[in-house]
Structures are given as C-alpha cells and as structure tokens.
Amino acid sequence: MGTTADDFEFGRILGEGSYSTVMLAKHKTTQQEYAIKILDKGHLKRFEKLPTALAEKNTLVRLGAGHPGIVRLHWAFQDEWSLYFVLDLARNGELQTRISRMGSLSLACGRWYAAQIVDALGYMHSKGVIHRDLKPENLLLDDAYRIKITDFGTGKILDSGGERTKTFVGTAQYVSPELLEDSETSKSSDFWALGCIIYQMIAGRFAFQGLSEYLTWQKIKQLDYSFPEGFDEQAKDLVQKLLVRDPAQRLGAGPPGSGFDMQALRAHPFFGSINWATLWTDPVPPLE
Numbered sequence: 001m002g003t004t005a006d007d008f009e010f011g012r013i014l015g016e017g018s019y020s021t022v023m024l025a026k027h028k029t030t031q032q033e034y035a036i037k038i039l040d041k042g043h044l045k046r047f048e049k050l051p052t053a054l055a056e057k058n059t060l061v062r063l064g065a066g067h068p069g070i071v072r073l074h075w076a077f078q079d080e081w082s083l084y085f086v087l088d089l090a091r092n093g094e095l096q097t098r099i100s101r102m103g104s105l106s107l108a109c110g111r112w113y114a115a116q117i118v119d120a121l122g123y124m125h126s127k128g129v130i131h132r133d134l135k136p137e138n139l140l141l142d143d144a145y146r147i148k149i150t151d152f153g154t155g156k157i158l159d160s161g162g163e164r165t166k167t168f169v170g171t172a173q174y175v176s177p178e179l180l181e182d183s184e185t186s187k188s189s190d191f192w193a194l195g196c197i198i199y200q201m202i203a204g205r206f207a208f209q210g211l212s213e214y215l216t217w218q219k220i221k222q223l224d225y226s227f228p229e230g231f232d233e234q235a236k237d238l239v240q241k242l243l244v245r246d247p248a249q250r251l252g253a254g255p256p257g258s259g260f261d262m263q264a265l266r267a268h269p270f271f272g273s274i275n276w277a278t279l280w281t282d283p284v285p286p287l288e
C-alpha cells in the first residue's frame with residue numbers, strides 16, 4: 001500500500017488557494033515535516049480544473065528533485081475526495097513578508113536572492129518549464145533562508161518547440177507587457193517578473209503600481225517606472241535590461257529560437273561578486 005493521508009499528522013494551514021489548501025504535516029514514522037497541498041476533487045471537477053491540477057503535478061514531476069531553489073514533490077496520492085501533493089516545507093515563509101517587514105533588503109541580500117532566482121530559473125527553463133506567476137509571495141524561504149520557488153499551479157510545460165504557449169495573466173504588478181497584449185508567454189515572461197522582483201527587493205516598493213489593476217497594466221504597457229534616488233547603479237542596469245517590452249530583447253532571452261541564455265544573466269556585473277558554485281551552500285548575507 002502506497003503513501004496515504006493516514007501516514008501524516010496534519011498541522012496548521014499554510015495557505016489556501018481557490019482549489020487547494022496547503023497544510024503543514026508530519027510523517028508519522030519518519031517525523032519529517034512537509035507541506036501537503038490538498039486539492040478537492042469535487043471542486044476541481046465542478047470548475048473543470050482537474051487538467052490544471054494534473055498539469056501542476058506533471059510540472060512538479062518534471063522538475064523532480066533537481067534543484068535546491070525549487071520546491072520538490074516527494075509523493076502524490078489520492079483518496080475518494082482529494083488529491084495530495086507532498087512537497088518540501090519552506091519553514092520561513094514568503095520572501096514578500098521579509099521585504100514588507102524590512103522595507104527593503106540590503107543590497108547584498110537582494111543580490112544573493114536575485115542570483116538564487118536566476119539559478120533556479122535556469123534549471124526550470126532547461127526542463128522546458130515556465131512559471132508565469134513569479135512574485136515574492138511564491139518565493140519561499142527554507143530553514144537556511146534560501147529561496148524555494150513554489151506554486152506551479154500556473155506553470156506551463158512548453159511544447160517541444162519550447163517557445164510559446166497560450167495566454168495566462170499573472171499577478172498585476174509582475175505581469176509582462178506581452179501577456180497584456182494578449183500575445184503569448186514564453187520563458188522571457190519570467191525574466192520580466194525577475195526584473196520587477198529585483199527592483200522591489202532593493203527599492204522596497206513595486207516598479208509598477210497604479211491606483212487600480214487597470215492603471216497598473218497601463219504603466220506596464222507604457223513602461224512607466226522610475227528608480228528612487230540612490231538605487232544601486234549595477235542593479236539599475238540589470239533591471240533596465242529585464243524590463244524591456246520586446247521579450248526577445250530581455251537579458252537571458254538569448255538569440256531568437258535559442259529559448260534562453262542564462263549565462264548572459266549570470267555574467268551581468270551586478271552578480272560580479274556572486275560565487276555561483278557555492279550560492280546554495282554559503283550562508284545568505286544578513287538581511288539588513
């Protein structure tokens with residue numbers, strides 16, 4: 001008999017989505033703690049979201065145990081009422097919470113997290129997966145405060161061409177212009193979100209924020225943003241190379257048809273002091 005819900009003691013609720021509840025859980029025999037995402041089958045069927053749930057599982061399976069910066073799926077099982085995805089627990093919650101609490105992160109910390117996101121994105125994209133809703137709420141922090149990208153419910157496995165997929169609109173402040181012009185997402189949509197996240201970690205506020213979602217979208221389409229006084233020059237150069245309207249021109253997008261070129265991102269001077277080989281084993285710089 002495979003793993004079942006009875007093998008776990010369930011704890012507090014970590015998060016709730018429209019079709020899922022994520023709970024803290026401890027495996028009874030190993031005492032290991034996990035985050036278990038529980039999806040109600042009735043709900044999924046009624047809203048025809050079963051394919052989405054299975055796509056998320058396939059995305060997680062494809063990503064496997066492959067990268068320290070991506071939440072790993074340990075088991076998936078079901079009972080009469082629900083689907084269960086047993087995932088890594090990221091004990092220290094959302095990066096968003098730390099940015100809100102600190103106002104903004106220190107440059108060293110912002111740089112470190114940006115490098116971890118770039119590294120994890122490189123792995124994800126190498127597996128033909130785009131996230132499409134990257135934002136600080138989905139960037140969790142593990143016991144050692146390392147980044148863990150989560151919530152692939154909006155992720156997409158690109159077809160064999162590895163280039164384009166149909167439209168999905170992410171969260172207003174991080175959504176890319178091509179998504180708003182109803183064209184197609186590509187790996188480059190994640191690079192746009194990366195630019196917004198780097199800006200936010202260092203500036204302590206959104207790059208694009210209107211008084212309504214519609215006005216935010218207008219600002220994005222018009223590339224209407226500016227840097228606060230004292231914003232690090234190298235970080236500014238990197239953000240300016242990511243917040244580019246044409247997806248193919250964004251740093252990391254690589255020559256057309258190549259899919260992406262993470263080396264171009266890694267080689268940016270902003271990451272000059274990063275040792276990519278020890279990025280996941282060295283301690284994270286102090287937050288303030």
Ligand SMILES: NC(=O)c1nn(CC2CCNCC2)c2c1CCc1cnc(N=C3C=CCC=C3)nc1-2
Nearest residue numbers: 014015022035087088089090091093137138150151
């Ligand atoms: N949707 C998910 O897949 C998911 N949702 N959560 C909790 C959300 C709370 C709101 N912001 C986004 C994440 C998780 C996961 C994956 C797996 C996962 C692993 N660890 C945690 N840990 C948390 C610890 C403290 C507070 C919130 C989450 N959370 C999750």
